[in-house]
Amino acid sequence: SERGLGTPATRASIIEGLISQEYIARDGRDLLATRRGIELIALLERIGLKTLTSPSLTGEWEYKLKQMEQASLGRESFMDGIKKLTGEIVKRVHDFQEAQQQVELPEMDLDCPCCHAHGLKNTLDAVSCRSCKFSIRKVISGREMADEELKTLIVDGRTGILQGFTSRFGKPFEAGLELNDKCRATLYFPAREEDESAVNEEAVKAASVTVPGMGEHDVMETAKAWKLPTLTAGKENTPVSVARTILGREIPLDQVLKILSEGKSDLMKGFISQRTKRPFDAYLVFNAKLGKIGFEFPPREKKYPARKAAGSGKNAKESKESKGKEGKPKAK
Ligand SMILES: [Zn+2]
Incomplete structure (x- = not known):
């Protein structure tokens, strides 16, 4: 507890920082290391700066900050430590670069x-x-x-x-x-044959749908998409189109009609993440301003019951519910 990784309040901004620097990326509900992140850690190991990748380093500095807060460590010796470490890191990187080039x-x-x-x-x-x-x-x-x-x-x-x-x-x-x-x-990049054939693709009227505030439109069925040639949106006024398969899952006409008329599909199962190859469930939603279809995720199931300290009625209820959801598949 003395050598923690900062307060929970700082965690969100650390994660946002890692995302904006492209060391990790969001994929639906997951956070994944990017190539850049993986390479950085591999490189630090080669340079001999593995300590920089270890949470214990942060823990140690947090501990020293706490000591300083309690006046048992002077500001000067804290800053000396920081300077020494920074100097050592810079020197090692520099030496490594020179050795590599030679x-x-x-x-x-x-x-x-x-x-x-x-x-x-x-x-x-x-x-x-x-x-x-x-x-x-x-x-x-x-x-x-x-x-x-x-x-x-x-x-x-x-x-x-x-x-x-x-x-x-x-x-x-x-x-x-x-x-x-x-x-x-x-x-x-390899030439995309699909692009050319798409132009001459035959379109058959499959249904018509009333989009709130945007009138009634025909839904045309083509080999690859459900298209609404008369419903245009976005900056370039492009016709709205919904792919017939999104992330490995077929998108049936009834769901397309629901997305456009109600703004949101039923909860759809069996999308496959391109990065993790894992299946996930999501709603498809229609962004009328952009004319685009996007994902909306059901609330995350908690893997662990809320911490004991939570105590409040709301948290207690949430933890009970998540236990229930977790319990079911096991019982089967
Ligand atoms: Zn040359």
């Missing part, structure tokens, strides 16, 4: 695609040219490039489609790499 691997026996000088400098981080600014990093969007892939990119100017890239928010994707006219490696 490690040189055998030269690559290739011509620079930019200035055609022969022989490319090869380090742990990148392949680069000694005569011009040409350089390709070896880790691109979270994916470590194999030597053969780098050679193909340098010699042919382009790779095939490669698997295993990760977006900033931890979502995997596939892409190819090509050298642009400035000799920089850029990603290109």
Whole structure:
């Protein structure tokens, strides 16, 4: 209790801070580490600054703050400690960077695609040219490039489609790499065949629906979506459309009509999170201003009963209810 991680009041802002710095991301009701977050922790371990990733460090400083509050630790010695730690962290990062840059691997026996000088400098981080600014990093969007892939990119100017890239928010994707006219490696994406066919897609009237405040509109059925060509919304006045499958779950017509006429679907089960691959339940809601369909989540079931200290009638009731919900599946 003396070496806590700050007060509950500071926790929400710490989590928001981590989200805005993209170390974690919200996925429905979950918080997930992003690629950036995972890489940072891996990097700190390599640098030898594992203490920075440990909650006990925060606990120790919290304890010292408490001692200072109780006047058993002077402000000066507290600040000295902070300065010493900060100095050490900066020094280690600096030394690590220098060491990384100095490690040189055998030269690559290739011509620079930019200035055609022969022989490319090869380090742990990148392949680069000694005569011009040409350089390709070896880790691109979270994916470590194999030597053969780098050679193909340098010699042919382009790779095939490669698997295993990760977006900033931890979502995997596939892409190819090509050298642009400035000799920089850029990603290109597989062509989407769906886009073209969608234009000529046959649409059949499936129903009509009255949208509160927006009149009556036809709902057209196409292979991929429920479309309302006459109901436009948002900045660009685009027609409202609801995909027929959202996150792996089919969206039936009756729910589309309910979303548009009542603003909200029934609770729908079996959406599959793209990131965690776990199923979740949600309502679909219609944002009339944006003309978009969004998720709304049912209130979270508490995994643990509220703390004893809660005591108030409301909390006591909540904890009882959550026990009940938890209990049922087990009883089966
Ligand atoms: Zn060059």
